[in-house]
Amino acid sequence: MAKITAGVATSHVPAIGAALDLGKSGEPYWKPIFDGYDKSKKWMAEAKPDVVILVYNDHGTAFALDVVPTFALGVTDIYPPADEGWGPRPVPNVHGHVELSRHLAESLILDEFDLAIINEMAVDHGLTVPLSLMCGQPEAWPFKVIPLAVNVVQYPPPTGRRCFKLGQAIRKAVESFDEELNVVVMGTGGMSHQLHGERAGMINKEWDNQFLDDLSGDVQRLVQLDHVEYMRETGAEGIEMVMWLIMRGALNENVKEVYRFYHVPGSNTAIGNIILENS
Amino acid sequence: MRKPREYDDIPGTYVFDYERSHRGYHLNMFGMSLLKPENREAFLADEEAYLKKFPMTEEQRQSVLNRDWLGMIKLGGNIYYTSKIGATLGHSFQYIAGEMCGMSQEDYADMMIKGGRNPEGNRSVSEKY
Ligand SMILES: [Fe+2]
Numbered sequence: 001m002a003k004i005t006a007g008v009a010t011s012h013v014p015a016i017g018a019a020l021d022l023g024k025s026g027e028p029y030w031k032p033i034f035d036g037y038d039k040s041k042k043w044m045a046e047a048k049p050d051v052v053i054l055v056y057n058d059h060g061t062a063f064a065l066d067v068v069p070t071f072a073l074g075v076t077d078i079y080p081p082a083d084e085g086w087g088p089r090p091v092p093n094v095h096g097h098v099e100l101s102r103h104l105a106e107s108l109i110l111d112e113f114d115l116a117i118i119n120e121m122a123v124d125h126g127l128t129v130p131l132s133l134m135c136g137q138p139e140a141w142p143f144k145v146i147p148l149a150v151n152v153v154q155y156p157p158p159t160g161r162r163c164f165k166l167g168q169a170i171r172k173a174v175e176s177f178d179e180e181l182n183v184v185v186m187g188t189g190g191m192s193h194q195l196h197g198e199r200a201g202m203i204n205k206e207w208d209n210q211f212l213d214d215l216s217g218d219v220q221r222l223v224q225l226d227h228v229e230y231m232r233e234t235g236a237e238g239i240e241m242v243m244w245l246i247m248r249g250a251l252n253e254n255v256k257e258v259y260r261f262y263h264v265p266g267s268n269t270a271i272g273n274i275i276l277e278n279s
Numbered sequence: 280m281r282k283p284r285e286y287d288d289i290p291g292t293y294v295f296d297y298e299r300s301h302r303g304y305h306l307n308m309f310g311m312s313l314l315k316p317e318n319r320e321a322f323l324a325d326e327e328a329y330l331k332k333f334p335m336t337e338e339q340r341q342s343v344l345n346r347d348w349l350g351m352i353k354l355g356g357n358i359y360y361t362s363k364i365g366a367t368l369g370h371s372f373q374y375i376a377g378e379m380c381g382m383s384q385e386d387y388a389d390m391m392i393k394g395g396r397n398p399e400g401n402r403s404v405s406e407k408y
Pocket of ligand 1: 057
């Protein structure tokens with residue numbers, strides 16, 4: 001039987017990918033960030049997941065505004081890195097786990113989560129930067145990846161509660177897949193950031209750290225947060241954090257926090273990273 | 280008429296709701312088109328001619344020609360799309376961010392290094408906190 005063993009959340013700032021790709025990770029501005037992820041990389045190398053279900057959002061790359069799926073699941077075997085206007089990142093192709101992704105699509109839709117289905121897609125920094133942060137620069141990614149794209153660009157995104165429930169349904173679906181697989185769920189995006197308007201650059205450290213605390217301490221408080229609270233307190237684009245609740249919903253009620261890292265700034269954003277193991 | 284929303288009370292923020300999305304659709308899809316290198320070349324070669332291909336308003340067109348980054352947002356632009364215009368023109372994201380809040384790129388970058396904009400007083404217009 002497949003089993004979800006842990007969840008990881010991380011920011012997915014594009015400039016971090018660019019810094020790594022251009023060999024700037026040792027520079028004083030970037031070094032503290034990459035150092036902060038050293039423990040996470042070690043953890044990931046030891047956890048050795050077979051499959052990562054990676055929750056992220058596309059930023060006007062594979063999807064534009066013509067069609068806006070709220071939740072879209074990748075069910076194919078290969079996802080190339082996208083050209084976001086500077087040529088594709090020099091990172092390996094992302095390989096899917098077709099059988100598990102088909103099983104997820106079928107189970108989740110029959111469980112009344114009306115997903116859109118993706119058969120062909122290039123993946124932007126939202127997906128590849130978390131892989132780089134957690135795995136470094138390998139020749140090939142060390143696990144299969146199932147992308148779950150969430151709309152957080154066009155308001156309103158799905159609610160935090162809906163995201164949490166989708167996570168719970170993902171767990172049920174994974175546990176009904178009869179192949180021995182070690183599955184890790186990643187939630188990405190956040191933390192505080194506002195990228196537009198006169199309020200650009202707002203960061204709320206206190207709020208972010210309470211959010212990190214409550215992922216293990218009081219997840220019911222987080223599930224109840226509404227969109228206005230995220231936008232008001234953490235910046236309009238901080239609303240990406242609803243995606244972390246999909247990851248959290250896929251874990252046990254009780255989890256153990258095994259690592260946390262928080263740093264300001266990564267370009268315009270508060271960088272957050274947390275690892276939670278099922279206890 | 281658009282009914283007032285709770286999030287209208289957040290200062291300096293233009294939530295990309297359906298109304299703004301509809302208003303800015305062609306402006307944003309113009310930004311999207313710049314993901315292709317041949318379109319970037321065509322735009323840089325003759326901005327006005329390239330902009331005419333998209334049925335946006337004259338005001339939106341002018342905001343692009345004038346590099347009015349905050350104006351684009353107010354006219355329905357979404358930052359993930361307007362930043363593609365910025366990238367095509369060789370601007371870093373922090374330059375555009377600085378422009379939108381009336382700061383030089385250096386001052387904006389410095390503010391971020393010092394921990395970012397303080398949320399104190401920046402969360403609610405009506406309740407001033
Ligand atoms: Fe994002």
